[in-house]
């Protein structure tokens with residue numbers, strides 16, 4: 139029977155990456171997606187920008203919206219201090235099955251809580267279910283038309299504090315125009331754009347970093 143793209147990505151990790159070595163997992167996925175088949179990981183170029191923001195924020199509690207195969211999950215988790223926690227939300231159960239195995243292969247499962255379900259359903263439950271107070275960093279990489287409603291939800295649920303950082307992928311391609319308009323026009327955020335390219339291509343894309351001012 140036919141394999142799926144997430145299954146092929148997992149295969150590339152198990153074949154080419156070293157167990158317990160997150161950087162080798164990231165490298166194996168990038169090499170596979172650059173040389174064999176494109177996939178919607180944040181990728182190596184935007185991934186370096188992600189790394190620099192994670193290192194700068196040095197977060198204790200991170201929320202990732204859109205796990206896919208766990209590429210950015212592993213990338214972020216590998217930079218977190220001990221006892222830090224990364225909650226990652228994935229809507230698609232098949233992607234979640236694969237992501238759990240990629241996260242385990244990288245050896246970062248102790249830092250990661252993968253939650254299967256819709257972001258709109260789970261964001262309001264994070265405090266009661268997982269004892270989350272606020273998020274230090276939020277990486278938005280799920281459905282582009284969910285960026286704005288979920289940001290408003292995070293505000294309403296009191297999950298952002300003064301200094302919380304939102305980092306949004308794909309604000310140029312596929313694009314998140316309503317999100318950009320809201321966040322750039324809102325006095326409660328200080329935003330900046332990091333120009334880059336769509337993963338594994340020459341197409342223009344970038345990340346929008348926004349600091350919540352409280």
Ligand SMILES: O=C(NCCNC(=O)c1cc(-c2ccc(F)cc2)cc(O)c1O)c1cc(O)ncn1
Nearest residue numbers: 178179180204205229230279280281307308311312
């Ligand atoms: O996470 C969920 N979908 C993937 C989101 N990510 C993307 O769609 C995405 C797409 C692209 C992309 C770029 C060019 C192109 F030609 C086609 C796709 C790139 C990226 O970097 C992404 O991140 C999801 C599913 C669901 O059912 N409910 C809630 N969320």
Ligand SMILES: [Mg+2]
Nearest residue numbers: 180279307308
């Ligand atoms: Mg993306």
